[in-house]
Amino acid sequence: MATTKSRIPIRKLAIVLLILILSNFFGGSLLAVYYNQVFLWILALPIALSLWLVSLRCPRCRKPIYKKVKVVFGVTFTYWGGFNPIPDKCDRCQFDFGKIYQSKDAISVGSNKNLEQRG
Numbered sequence: 679m680a681t682t683k684s685r686i687p688i689r690k691l692a693i694v695l696l697i698l699i700l701s702n703f704f705g706g707s708l709l710a711v712y713y714n715q716v717f718l719w720i721l722a723l724p725i726a727l728s729l730w731l732v733s734l735r736c737p738r739c740r741k742p743i744y745k746k747v748k749v750v751f752g753v754t755f756t757y758w759g760g761f762n763p764i765p766d767k768c769d770r771c772q773f774d775f776g777k778i779y780q781s782k783d784a785i786s787v788g789s790n791k792n793l794e795q796r797g
């Protein structure tokens with residue numbers, strides 16, 4: 679419990695964010711419908727959380743986890759989302775989003791500029 683940084687797996691963070699987004703969205707909507715339209719301001723929270731969610735990146739190769747690339751007949755398509763709201767692993771570097779990223783997992787993708795210097 680004495681860790682300075684709380685490091686949780688991307689997959690867990692995505693699940694927590696999804697639950698928060700849904701509960702705030704429905705909670706805020708219900709309050710606005712039944713009580714007061716002032717509660718519509720609560721909906722700003724799930725919107726902000728959604729932006730955070732879609733900006734989540736693979737900790738290893740920095741690719742946004744909801745950005746998918748598919749090659750069909752030699753043509754590359756890039757799209758956001760997909761059928762699975764919580765991806766299991768990175769589709770570029772196969773990093774398991776259920777795991778906590780550690781420096782030993784590092785691979786060199788493209789540039790070596792932001793590699794940590796240790797020792």
Ligand SMILES: [Zn+2]
Nearest residue numbers: 736739768771
């Ligand atoms: Zn990756």
